[in-house]
Amino acid sequence: MKYKVLLIEHDLSSLRVLKRVIGKANLDVISATTLVQAKTIFNNSSPESFLCAVVDYNLPDAQHGEAIDFAIDSFVPVIVITSSTDGDIRDNILSKAVVDYIPKKNAQIYEYLSRLLIRLEKNKNIGVLVVDSQRKRRSAMTSLLKRHNFIIHERSSAESLTDYLSENANIKLMIIDNDLKNGLGIDAVSEVRRNFNKDNLSIIGSSLASTAGENSRVLANFLKSGADDYLAKPYCHEEFFVRVMQNIEYLEQIELIRKTANADYLTGLPNRRHFFLQVNEHLNRDLKHKTLALMDLDFFKTINDTFGHDHGDVVLKEFSKLLAKHFNEYVISRFGGEEFCVFLPNVSLTKALPLLDNFRTAISKKRFTRKGVSVQCTVSIGVTSKFKRKIESMLMFADENLYKAKDNGRNCIVSD
Incomplete structure (x- = not known):
């Protein structure tokens, strides 16, 4: 859900700048230059759709903070902007249930406002x-x-x-x-x-x-x-x-x-280092079954050479999203380049193979599109349930099976 911000500001120059600041926070701006306009906007909107209101203390028809009271009474968090911060005005603002106030003379007003808006959205969770x-x-x-x-x-x-x-x-x-x-x-x-x-x-x-x-x-x-x-x-x-x-x-x-x-910088998946930490935590427990799959995208170099590395990055990102979706209950990682890994604790080889084949099929049907150009890609998978004391032994067995999958024509799974 994209939230809205009600901006009540009568100075047109400030209004334009504030609109840009709020927009950069990925929020929709609904603006008014008077309290009467703001009331009309609220009569046609749901207060729940507003993240907050950014309100000028002094408006042509509300010169003593009346617009602040209106927004608070409408159950909307209020950030006040003000040209004057003398004692009486500051005390008046702080006597109200506002989020904060920002002096217009403050050179950091726009940076602080942007930070505050982002903060208000994050705080909801x-x-x-x-x-x-x-x-x-x-x-x-x-x-x-x-x-x-x-x-x-x-x-x-x-x-x-x-x-x-x-x-x-x-x-x-x-x-x-x-x-x-x-x-x-x-x-x-x-x-x-x-x-x-x-x-x-x-x-x-x-x-x-x-x-x-x-x-x-x-x-x-x-x-x-x-x-x-x-x-x-x-x-x-x-x-x-x-x-x-x-x-x-x-x-x-x-x-x-x-x-x-x-995390891997491109795909956001756990990186190789974190993968080993997570897997070793599982291996410290008494697991009845352990299955590991090593995956490699087929002919990925051809995609980079033909369509460029930007298109290759799209393939890697979309592949990673599908991998995370199919194996969200398990330990996944981008090992580097076009190589990925999945560790399935307490899953037998017999039960793991259908899961992996469903994923392989989904990838073969997927079209990876960038700037109107679509390509298809397949994946080869080597799977093992053999284990000799350390995860490195499983990786070695899975890697051997991955090479067999490549030799068998790619777009297939080879297991123990």
């Missing part, structure tokens, strides 16, 4: 768990998080916290108060860290401290117990959002690094 014994404090925090489209989870105690996190895999951030009914948040963090490392779950500790010294002590104990950050109460909601975003983005950067290290 990210869970945040708030753990606090006091309902009022939980509600205040979850209200802020909802503005940013997070999936909200609440707990009043640390009881069975690890189980709850295991059952809700979308939770990427936990914000936990130290003063809980059944113990200290610091102890709960230490327990959670036994099962969830910092690459998979960020934790922000929080506390209402009576003195600066006590605040420093609690902060240090939270960090030593495994928390990533600390939020002192009472807090400014701008600080709250900054800390939340930094911790979420840290996890995303770790995931990107991991994906880059483990």
Whole structure:
């Protein structure tokens, strides 16, 4: 689903630039220059189709932020842009349930807005768990998080916290108060860290401290117990959002690094290194059956020489998509060039062969098209269930069978 953004801005120059910024975030822009126009747009649309509204604080028919109230009342997250950030205007904006505000004088306005829009869309799939014994404090925090489209989870105690996190895999951030009914948040963090490392779950500790010294002590104990950050109460909601975003983005950067290290750059499939890591994890278990298939595209060099490497890349990408679709339950990899591999744990050779032949047939019928030019391609497959202590032995047997498949005329499967 492609979301829309309602842009309410009366300055035509700013309107044009903001439209381009929002469009680059892959979002549809619906624009209005007055509050009256915005109301007409909403009367003919569903608020659920809007990711958010980007609203100028001062409009010809709404000079004191009335358009912000309208968008909030329509249950749409609001980002405010403003020419003035004097005390009264800033206080007025922050008194409302807005996502954020951006001064027009800020040279980074467009970059920040683009980042914020992308963030709002991503947040729809990210869970945040708030753990606090006091309902009022939980509600205040979850209200802020909802503005940013997070999936909200609440707990009043640390009881069975690890189980709850295991059952809700979308939770990427936990914000936990130290003063809980059944113990200290610091102890709960230490327990959670036994099962969830910092690459998979960020934790922000929080506390209402009576003195600066006590605040420093609690902060240090939270960090030593495994928390990533600390939020002192009472807090400014701008600080709250900054800390939340930094911790979420840290996890995303770790995931990107991991994906880059483990994935083939062209097809996105697991690379050879990651394939061995995954297979060895399976081999450490007591598997009744082990089947491995080594695949090679037939006459792939001819495709590159005849139609160019760009067309060859299309073949590799489309082949990879079909491979992932047919064998999504198993371990797959691009080994390099036009060679691919599939490891099927707990699948016998007898059961694996029909699966592989269905895939071979699908490839032979597939047309790979680029710029109106279509080519067909076939695949040869060598399969083995022989195993001698290491995966390398299976690869050797599968490679021998692959060569036999090539010698047998290609577009066929040879097994033990």
